[in-house]
Amino acid sequence: MVNVVYGTIESSHMRMILIAAAEMGLLNTPAFELRKLDWMILYGPDDQFDCKASPFKRFPWFEDTGNGVKLYESRAIIKYLAARTKSPLLPDLSEPAAMAKFDSACSIELGDFAPYTNRFLWEVFYGPMFARKPPTPDVVHMCQDALTNSLRGYERILRDQNYLAGDDLTLVDLFHIPAGYLATQLGAIPILQDSVPRFPIPGPADVPSRSEGSIPLPDQGKEGDGTWPLPHVKAWWDKLLQRESVKLVNKMFEDRMIEWAEAQKNDETKTNYDYTANKL
Ligand SMILES: N[C@@H](CCC(=O)N[C@@H](CS)C(=O)NCC(=O)O)C(=O)O
Structure with a gap:
């Protein structure tokens, strides 16, 4: 094949x-x-x-x-x-409990994580680049708050098991990486930010600062005693980022972004496609 x-x-x-x-x-x-x-x-x-x-x-x-x-x-x-x-990363779906646990983790990723990382990326990365649209601060903050809230749920799960569908890594853990990695680099998930190296990303808008009265983010960094909030989420995330597959693809992405940023500097490319004219 x-x-x-x-x-x-x-x-x-x-x-x-x-x-x-x-x-x-x-x-x-x-x-x-x-x-x-x-x-x-x-x-x-x-x-x-x-x-x-x-x-x-x-x-x-x-x-x-x-x-x-x-x-x-x-x-x-x-x-x-x-x-x-026949990858072991896909549980045996003929086994009811394994199937349901995997499905429940897939629902969490698709319902409680991806909508917010994707919307955040639209606001600060794709929207400014493709539609020349500056971020809407309330939407950016809604995504940050929703992700923080979701990760509190993840913490409760990961306290009792190594990965989202049980003690073994499955595909659903990997589903989180690409959008989570880029969104974290751009400020969506402050507690995970120190695990994500910064490299040039062409086109992102500044993440709007939070206004008075917005829901306070408890997870801006280490606690006063030097520990991380949501430690099980952080350990899970760090473990995922250390996988050879993840390092390889992140490096390919980083190389592409560096190349793109250079080309932009030298005015060799035009990244502001006229998205609005053709798609909306
Ligand atoms: N649910 C789809 C989402 C795919 C998706 O959103 N792709 C983005 C790129 S990461 C895209 O093509 N965006 C262009 C657009 O929506 O205009 C999937 O999982 O494949």
């Missing part, structure tokens, strides 16, 4: 697939191909875009050229790859 993924490493959902592919031993092998596409194609006319491949006109999408299976939705693509390669 040749697994072909269409998109770009600048997309956090693409990086999610790359991390999972690295974990499964697929990345940088002939069985896995990344076909790089430009963001611009998402914002062109519908009749010049393969809407069957990606009905919402988003990266990434996928084809298994061995059997013709075509998929969109990064998490579904990853679960497909895991099932095909």
Whole structure:
């Protein structure tokens, strides 16, 4: 089989697939191909875009050229790859408790984490870059507060088990990395920020400072006694960032961002696509 993924490493959902592919031993092998596409194609006319491949006109999408299976939705693509390669990162879904625990962790990621990291990234990164839209402070603060609240729930889970679906790492832990990493670097999750190295990211807007009366974030840094708030979340996050797959893909992303920032400096690229004209 040749697994072909269409998109770009600048997309956090693409990086999610790359991390999972690295974990499964697929990345940088002939069985896995990344076909790089430009963001611009998402914002062109519908009749010049393969809407069957990606009905919402988003990266990434996928084809298994061995059997013709075509998929969109990064998490579904990853679960497909895991099932095909019999990866232990996908629990045995025929076992009811394992299936339900995995599903419950997947719900948390999709309902309590991803909406806020993604919205935060839209506000401070993609929106300013693609739509020339400055962040809306209330929305940015809502995302920060919601993430803090969600991570309090994560802390209660991770006090009793090593990973979100149980004591073993599964795909759902990895689902958190790409958007969580970038959002953390841009200020979404202050307690995790010291684990995330800073590198140049073209186009982010300054995160608006919090106004009087906003919900205080308890997790701005170490407590007075030098300990971290939400220590189990922090240990979980740090452990994930140390995985070779994560380090490899984060380095690929960092290299791309440095290259992009340099090109912008030298005016070799135009990142302000006219998103509004074509998409809204
Ligand atoms: N639910 C989709 C989300 C994909 C997604 O939001 N992709 C972003 C890039 S990370 C995108 O293509 N954004 C362009 C747009 O929405 O205009 C998935 O998991 O694959």
